[in-house]
Amino acid sequence: xxxxxxxxxxPIRLADIAKAAGVSHGTAxxxxxRPEIVREEVRARVKAAAEALGYAGPDPKGRLLRAGKVNxxxxxxxxxxxxxxxxxxxxxxxxxxxxxxxxxxxxxALVSAGNEEKLAWNIQSALVxxxxxxxxxxxxxLVELTRERKLPFVALELGSQDDTVSAxxxxxxxxxxxxxxxxxELGHRRFAVLSLAFADDSTGLVxxxxxxxxxxxxxxxxxxxxxxxxxxxxxxxAKVPVYETENDEASTKAGLETIFAxxxxxxxxxxxxxxxxxxxxEWLNAxxxxxxxxxxxxxxxxxxxxxxxDPPLTTVAQPIAEIGRRAAxxxxxxxxxxxxxxxxxxxxxxxxxGPPPGTG
Amino acid sequence: xxxxxxxxxxPIRLADIAKAAGVSHGTAxxxxxRPEIVREEVRARVKAAAEALGYAGPDPKGRLLRAGKVNxxxxxxxxxxxxxxxxxxxxxxxxxxxxxxxxxxxxxALVSAGNEEKLAWNIQSALVxxxxxxxxxxxxxLVELTRERKLPFVALELGSQDDTVSAxxxxxxxxxxxxxxxxxELGHRRFAVLSLAFADDSTGLVxxxxxxxxxxxxxxxxxxxxxxxxxxxxxxxAKVPVYETENDEASTKAGLETIFAxxxxxxxxxxxxxxxxxxxxEWLNAxxxxxxxxxxxxxxxxxxxxxxxDPPLTTVAQPIAEIGRRAAxxxxxxxxxxxxxxxxxxxxxxxxxGPPPGTG
DNA sequence: GCAAAAATTTGAATCGATCCAACGAAAGTG
DNA sequence: CACTTTCGTTGGATCGATTCAAATTTTTGC
Numbered sequence: 001x002x003x004x005x006x007x008x009x010x011p012i013r014l015a016d017i018a019k020a021a022g023v024s025h026g027t028a029x030x031x032x033x034r035p036e037i038v039r040e041e042v043r044a045r046v047k048a049a050a051e052a053l054g055y056a057g058p059d060p061k062g063r064l065l066r067a068g069k070v071n072x073x074x075x076x077x078x079x080x081x082x083x084x085x086x087x088x089x090x091x092x093x094x095x096x097x098x099x100x101x102x103x104x105x106x107x108x109a110l111v112s113a114g115n116e117e118k119l120a121w122n123i124q125s126a127l128v129x130x131x132x133x134x135x136x137x138x139x140x141x142l143v144e145l146t147r148e149r150k151l152p153f154v155a156l157e158l159g160s161q162d163d164t165v166s167a168x169x170x171x172x173x174x175x176x177x178x179x180x181x182x183x184x185e186l187g188h189r190r191f192a193v194l195s196l197a198f199a200d201d202s203t204g205l206v207x208x209x210x211x212x213x214x215x216x217x218x219x220x221x222x223x224x225x226x227x228x229x230x231x232x233x234x235x236x237x238a239k240v241p242v243y244e245t246e247n248d249e250a251s252t253k254a255g256l257e258t259i260f261a262x263x264x265x266x267x268x269x270x271x272x273x274x275x276x277x278x279x280x281x282e283w284l285n286a287x288x289x290x291x292x293x294x295x296x297x298x299x300x301x302x303x304x305x306x307x308x309x310d311p312p313l314t315t316v317a318q319p320i321a322e323i324g325r326r327a328a329x330x331x332x333x334x335x336x337x338x339x340x341x342x343x344x345x346x347x348x349x350x351x352x353x354g355p356p357p358g359t360g
Numbered sequence: 361x362x363x364x365x366x367x368x369x370x371p372i373r374l375a376d377i378a379k380a381a382g383v384s385h386g387t388a389x390x391x392x393x394r395p396e397i398v399r400e401e402v403r404a405r406v407k408a409a410a411e412a413l414g415y416a417g418p419d420p421k422g423r424l425l426r427a428g429k430v431n432x433x434x435x436x437x438x439x440x441x442x443x444x445x446x447x448x449x450x451x452x453x454x455x456x457x458x459x460x461x462x463x464x465x466x467x468x469a470l471v472s473a474g475n476e477e478k479l480a481w482n483i484q485s486a487l488v489x490x491x492x493x494x495x496x497x498x499x500x501x502l503v504e505l506t507r508e509r510k511l512p513f514v515a516l517e518l519g520s521q522d523d524t525v526s527a528x529x530x531x532x533x534x535x536x537x538x539x540x541x542x543x544x545e546l547g548h549r550r551f552a553v554l555s556l557a558f559a560d561d562s563t564g565l566v567x568x569x570x571x572x573x574x575x576x577x578x579x580x581x582x583x584x585x586x587x588x589x590x591x592x593x594x595x596x597x598a599k600v601p602v603y604e605t606e607n608d609e610a611s612t613k614a615g616l617e618t619i620f621a622x623x624x625x626x627x628x629x630x631x632x633x634x635x636x637x638x639x640x641x642e643w644l645n646a647x648x649x650x651x652x653x654x655x656x657x658x659x660x661x662x663x664x665x666x667x668x669x670d671p672p673l674t675t676v677a678q679p680i681a682e683i684g685r686r687a688a689x690x691x692x693x694x695x696x697x698x699x700x701x702x703x704x705x706x707x708x709x710x711x712x713x714g715p716p717p718g719t720g
Numbered sequence: 721g722c723a724a725a726a727a728t729t730t731g732a733a734t735c736g737a738t739c740c741a742a743c744g745a746a747a748g749t750g
Numbered sequence: 751c752a753c754t755t756t757c758g759t760t761g762g763a764t765c766g767a768t769t770c771a772a773a774t775t776t777t778t779g780c
Contacts, residue, residue: 011510013735013736013737014736014737014738015736015737023759023760024759024760024761025736025737025738025760025761026738026740026759026760026761026762027758027759027760029738029739030738030758030759032737033738037757037758038758038759039758042758042759054510056508056509056510056511057484057508057509058737058738059735059736059737060484060485060487060737061424061425061428061430061735061736061737062425062735062736062737062738063736063737063738064421064424064425064487064736064737065421065422065424065425065735065736065737065738065764065765065766065767066736066737066738066739066764066765067737067765068421068765070421070487071485072469072487080458080459080462081458081459081461081462081468082454082455082458082459082462084445084454084458085444085445085451085452085454085458086451091446091451092445094442094444094445095442095445095446098440098441098442098444098445098470099440099441099442101441102440102441102442102473102474105473105474105478105481105482107469107470107471107482107486108441109432109467109468109469109470110458110467110468110469110470111467112462113462113465114462114465118465121465122465122467124417124418124420125420125423125431126420126467127420127421127424127430127432127487148416148417149416149417150371150414150416151416373765373766373767374766374767374768375766375767383729383730384729384730385730385732385766385767385768386729386731386732386768386769386770387728387729389767389769390728390729390768392767393767397727398728399728399729402728402729418766418767418768419765419767420766420767421765421766422735422765422766422767422768423766423767423768424735424767425734425735425736425737425765425766425767425768426734426735426768426769427735427768428735
């Protein structure tokens with residue numbers, strides 16, 4: 001009795017509407033999904049019933065199961081969610097992804113997690129049609145986790161040679177070369193490299209062994225590009241210090257301390273990201289080292305901030321937004337193939353690079 | 361025959377695994393969702409079957425329907441998706457939302473659309489437990505659309521007095537006052553206001569009538585705060601030009617052209633957003649008008665960019681990230697109540713404001 | 721060795737919709 | 751008037767899982 005009078009809190013379902021309007025659930029469904037095929041009068045009746053009962057409209061959860069397609073693409077990373085809104089590189093990339101999604105009306109689901117276990121769960125339970133992977137750290141693990149979902153996915157910036165995963169990236173060797181050649185042509189002969197990670201969880205000066213066994217081949221390739229080109233200019237590349245940073249302030253500054261403690265400090269710094277390069281600019285400025293008069297700095301990425309920092313940064317620009325657009329389209333128009341795309345990079349010369357001191 | 365030998369492309373379901381392993385659905389399900397309750401040996405057998413058949417794990421689509429909870433919060437706006445990554449205000453807000461979501465492991469689904477029809481569809485079909493609404497333009501419409509989903513939602517920056525919707529915002533009147541008092545105390549007596557929208561689709565000088573009938577009461581309140589405070593300093597507020605911008609470059613510059621065409625141009629500009637204030641800084645600089653020597657500018661919002669622009673902007677800072685965090689928590693720990701929260705603002709004095717010319 | 725208790729497993733019901741083959745009624749045709 | 755079309759409606763099957771009361775098996779206690 002009580003339960004009857006009380007009225008259950010259960011949300012209204014389509015079936016309730018159908019019963020109230022005295023039609024079958026098939027017809028009730030049609031009223032919402034294909035209104036044109038149901039008779040005017042019936043349609044009105046069903047809509048009235050829906051209104052009266054306070055029906056919220058067909059629940060997407062139910063629809064989804066039947067339809068199979070979510071119409072959203074998942075963007076995953078091992079960083080915290082705020083990475084998508086803080087990091088300049090990620091932001092431009094997301095803008096590119098957004099553009100492609102907007103064009104087709106698809107949504108974006110951001111997937112991330114504090115710890116490994118939660119990340120696995122979040123990837124397993126993400127309601128998406130496919131994934132775009134930001135492989136910053138823990139790339140291989142992220143790929144492995146995602147592969148288990150058996151959904152289409154594309155890795156960004158993976159820098160691994162696994163041919164079984166689709167990826168979009170840039171020609172890192174060519175980019176490295178561009179940066180190195182630019183500085184060498186300006187007359188520089190004493191270099192230092194502020195590198196990104198070769199593998200997880202380590203910073204400091206890098207040994208050839210670590211380069212050889214690099215997990216992140218993107219990092220390795222940039223270095224290869226640097227060194228190949230430098231040696232063409234007669235630089236003894238064995239003497240070029242390569243400091244592995246974590247792409248943040250602390251490790252970059254530690255690297256600079258190490259590098260400039262040398263008896264023969266470099267006149268040119270090759271930074272593997274604009275982030276690191278800009279941190280370097282700041283550190284050099286604080287130490288009273290003028291850029292580019294005393295030291296030149298060249299970054300990598302081409303984030304918008306690089307154009308407005310002080311001094312504006314010479315950098316190797318990646319087509320970041322284009323990578324994002326392509327990645328999104330790869331998921332949206334997935335054709336079942338695995339493809340690796342490599343896009344070109346471009347040297348953007350700004351004010352952070354110039355001839356070495358004492359050159360005239 | 362053919363169809364039998366061919367083998368259907370149909371993805372593997374849990375039921376297939378159960379059959380292959382010779383157990384019931386129930387047990388197969390338990391192997392994945394509560395492995396500890398199934399006997400070691402059976403568990404191994406089921407897992408082996410899953411492996412053999414290439415099962416991707418329980419499909420979240422199915423689970424979702426049963427569980428009811430998506431564990432994701434939708435963030436919706438009428439702007440294009442890239443707004444979330446481009447706009448400084450939105451980014452800080454999203455960082456706050458992200459923080460709260462990360463803490464509980466919830467995901468974020470970005471919802472937006474080019475046109476009204478698609479927006480309605482995207483909101484209706486978003487797989488989320490609730491919405492946070494960025495009511496920039498078309499706020500009332502967005503609220504209406506969302507209300508139909510009958511899910512918890514919170515409006516940000518709504519600036520409307522509808523007490524039936526939860527909202528989080530700041531005390532705009534107080535903020536307006538803070539900005540106006542600061543300038544008045546510096547000695548300014550000739551003001552101009554660069555306003556945000558009072559209603560959709562219009563820019564230009566604002567009539568009292570438009571203010572009275574404002575849809576966006578946040579805009580109205582800021583203006584009220586400005587004017588109330590100015591009149592306390594003896595300023596004839598009827599003579600203060602109020603130019604409605606669209607919070608973008610073009611309309612801001614048009615506004616400045618109008619304002620500075622006057623015989624008695626202002627010595628102080630009250631801008632209702634940092635975005636507009638920074639555009640103003642740029643325009644003034646291009647015209648050779650020195651800030652703050654010739655003209656002072658005070659913004660509103662307190663976005664990070666305001667601290668690093670040239671000159672650094674004096675502004676009324678909102679606790680943007682905090683608003684985001686609270687909004688997210690309101691959805692995550694929804695308790696069925698409708699609540700409107702108003703947070704405080706703070707004047708941040710930087711270099712864009714100073715005494716009026718000829719004051720000493 | 722047997723009953724009671726504990727641990728596993730089963731299979732039907734459920735979540736909320738959409739799809740579709742079949743059917744009934746109204747309209748059109750010769 | 752019988753016969754096909756056309757139009758709308760019906761109700762069962764399905765999407766892929768989870769849940770839970772009941773059935774079964776294994777353990778434990780004496």
